[in-house]
Amino acid sequence: MRYLPLNKDDRTQMLSVIGVDSIDDLFETVPKAARLDGLIDLPTHKSEQSVEQFFQRLSNKSTPAGSVPFFCGAGAYKHHIPASVDHLIQRSEFLTAYTPYQPEISQGTLQTLFEFQTQVALLTGMEVANASMYDGSTACAEAVVMAHRVARGKKSKAILAPGLHPHYAAATQTLASTLSIKIDERECRMGRDDNVINHIDDDTSCVVVQSPNVFGEIVDLRPIAEKAHAHNALLIAVFTEPVALAAITPPGEQGADIVVGEGQGLGVGLAFGGPHVGLFACRQKLVRQMPGRVCGETVDANGDRGFVLTLSTREQHIRREKATSNICTNSGLCCLAFTIHMSLLGDAGIQKLATLNHEYACHLADVLDAIDGVSVENETFFNEFTVRLNKPAADVVQALADQGILGGVPLTRLAPDGDPNLLLVCATETSSEEDIAAFGSALTEILS
Template sequence: MRYLPLTDADRAAMLDVIGVPSIDDLFQDVPKSARLSDLVDLPKHQSEQAVERHMGKLSAKSVSAGSVPFFCGAGAYRHHIPATVDHLIQRSEFLTAYTPYQPEVSQGTLMSLFEFQSQVALLTGMDVANASMYDGSTACAEAVVMAHRVARGKKPKAVLAPGLHPHYAAATQTLASTLNIKIDERETRPGRDYNVVEHIDDDTACVVVQSPNVFGEIIDLRPIAEKAHAHKALLIAVFTEPVALAAITPPGEQGADIVVGEGQGLGVGLNFGGPHVGLFACTQKLVRQMPGRVCGETIDANGERGFVLTLSTREQHIRREKATSNICTNSGLCALAFTIHMTLLGEAGITRLAALNHEAACDLADRLEGIDGVELVNETFFNEFTLRLSKPANDVVDALAAKGILGGVPLTRIQPDGDESLLLVCATETNDVEDFAAFAAALKEVLS
């Protein structure tokens, strides 16, 4: 039987405190079209074997990333993950570990998180990093809230550059809408001439710039940082491909105050869209306003190296309503996978990996740009670039998929009102010359 401890009187009392007449009123912000009016149309019951057979047939309709030439990116990237990563994270002491409520007892967990933080700080060129966030988009939203908090609410505006991933912008809009933060968002379009600096003024708490941006363009953050700092605003640098940070000047060296992004590209598979791991780093000056947790290194009573939970700003801890974030856990297992992959690569390895990615993208771009009906939009890129096609990108992608090639992400897939001719294409170390040749031949045929 179901255990329902609340009486109708209990529910009425809670609704009275909240200030709504009924439970249905709690769902007013959910569009009616998205609400279920009845039970989901599924069979009432089936045997386990029948369910497995049915689900297997559904799964067979999908094309896995590793089974065909794969050129999709747009915020989630396919890289080779060494078998060692999966082997280690499945050890029981890691796989079953949860946030330690008596943290100093969990020295192994704290040590791995400390190493993770150190790697993220080095990769981003920042002073300090936290013990991870849910993903890149929520990290971006939390960074804007953090900037608003640093400004003590006196600067209501956050400027979002046009190249920010639309999903990151949407997550930021959602969180900002509850905190009276005014979002000044530019139209998402390719190119580097954003004139973002023209929109920074004394009301600006922060400016958010992605590099490489959603179109793959690499942005010089220095002039934006200079203008932001002149108005006492913070520069939030965003990335979706962590491998890129091994090839371009780290955001911290370009004047960024906060750096956030997605860490999925290292150690974490595509996983059908999640779970992923958000990276969050900032300057030492801002560390006490940073959401999440920070693990630190110390010396124990015996003079031995040890690890502690240095800062913990979660709402479940003593800060309660004064907490800097509602992030109540971290992506610990994914953060560990990131750390193991980074450790296996080392500084020389990740630099070489970044070079391989850039070389692959340059090779592919050269092949595709020569096809009639294809225009390379980018002036610069790392491993992802944007093509303008003579036919709608959605139709082209469907035609390529029918030929066994996953040929990129149409812009309208992540931005429904975007330019339907634009196709986001990514090449990594997992692609070879045979993939490039197959893609070029198929694209030429589809566009002819």
């Protein structure tokens, strides 16, 4: 495709039509401190070889998760991904597939999405799931907006539990700020999720609770669901670690009306922060208010099995004012990777994987709790928990990194006003005995 830039007269005419004097006026809503003043400090030109060498040196400064003992979680988890997952998603019919605007001729794409939906519905204990979303945080935000639609504007308040991942809360705040939704957000603290019950009233459209929460605590959703339903509000259950759903009672069985979360833990690598894939499921009665798309199974004119795009409620398919979301991707390749990994594991495999994760986390908790200056704060957890240190967690993490150990995420990385001595640590099936021993030994030395 040729690049044909607009000339000055073209740009002036376009700006005049939309009613602004300059391109800079389009960025007035961006804080001045965040705007770039002038050009980036880069050379005007370099040879291809020089650029390649520069970025290789830059890349070498990073520490890949698989190269050192790794105990970070906080919303992105390191799991073993079978080689067959990457092999299959690299096939050209998957790698280059795009949104099926003529779905009847995209049977392969529709079938994989249908299988994905089935897996998500079973994993969450819900009746219907959509064909994925951007990531867990935007899925959470979309769920709050969906609850507002279900309430038909008669309820304006959405309650966010204290254990909701701060990034999820921030994404929700951003989307809600453009609508008439009041966000009632509790301070990010441990052991306070049950307190949201006291804030539910007749103006509440939904209550958002994460389990396991950002501190790793497993929350009993049943009493919260009961109180929410008594006030005709919806319970939105959130998760960041999909493997956990194979070990705890699914949110749907605990009374959740909408379940959203992050699917990265299955099939999708860390990749230094993305891309991820959002999971979204709900009760059958709410399906017409669900964002995204739903693929269905049917039979063709010959009676053979086939797949169709049953529901498309995003703005690319219908009138914008009727759309339930403006989401323009379903992270299709990540969605496929999730589906392949889940298919390889099967029902017994995902449960075994969950058991291994919990066992390794219990072992790690025992090792850390025995160290002077460390106390495990959780009474319940799956594969992630919170420890309190006798020194600022950020300093300890840096000292661990200097010894080649990625030893968790300081709470202040997620919540700047949080307790500086709290550290979130995670163990998965990739955490070896040697890694845990090295972590314990290094931490003992740093805290002594």
